[in-house]
Every structure is written in C-alpha cells, then in structure tokens.
Amino acid sequence: MKAKRYTVTGVGPDVDLAVEDIRLADGTRLTNEVADSLAAEIRSKVGRPSLGRVGTRSPSIAFRLPADLRDKAEDLAAREGKSLSALAREALESRLKAS
Numbered sequence: 001m002k003a004k005r006y007t008v009t010g011v012g013p014d015v016d017l018a019v020e021d022i023r024l025a026d027g028t029r030l031t032n033e034v035a036d037s038l039a040a041e042i043r044s045k046v047g048r049p050s051l052g053r054v055g056t057r058s059p060s061i062a063f064r065l066p067a068d069l070r071d072k073a074e075d076l077a078a079r080e081g082k083s084l085s086a087l088a089r090e091a092l093e094s095r096l097k098a099s
Contacts, residue, residue: 017030017031017032017035018031018032070084073087073088
C-alpha cells in the first residue's frame with residue numbers, strides 16, 4: 001500500500017480551520033476533523049514496523065553488556081550491513097535453535 005503524502009504550507013497555530021479555506025494537495029479542504037484524522041494516522045505509523053503481525057507492537061528486551069562487547073557487536077553489524085538489533089536477534093535465534 002503506497003503511503004499518502006500531504007503537503008500543507010502557510011498554516012500556523014493561529015489559523016482557524018473552521019473559517020479559512022486551506023486545501024491539501026489532492027484538493028481536500030483542511031478542516032479540524034481532517035487535521036485530527038491526519039494527525040492520528042501519522043501517530044499510528046511512528047516507529048519501526050512490527051516484526052510480527054501488522055498493527056501490533058513487537059516486544060523488546062533490554063540488557064546490559066560490557067562496552068567492548070557492544071563495540072565488537074556494532075563493528076560486526078556494520079561490516080554485515082545490518083542493525084545491532086538484527087545481529088542480536090540472529091544471535092538469540094541461533095542460540096535457541098542450538099538448545
């Protein structure tokens with residue numbers, strides 16, 4: 001599904017959308033209801049995509065480790081062109097498969 005793009009310029013905090021006629025790029029009039037709907041749509045898409053089912057939040061795990069281990073992991077992830085999170089997920093999956 002292609003994301004919709006909206007461009008609205010010249011709208012400041014002092015604009016009364018109930019009175020002023022401001023249009024989106026597709027010609028839709030920007031009303032308070034449309035603005036609220038767009039804001040809700042944008043807020044719902046903030047962050048990284050779920051690793052599971054669409055619309056769900058992926059669980060996360062945080063843990064502490066020595067700085068030198070993190071540095072080595074960051075270097076390996078960079079060499080392999082992946083994120084540190086992806087490298088950690090792969091390592092955990094590998095360990096769980098081996099057990």
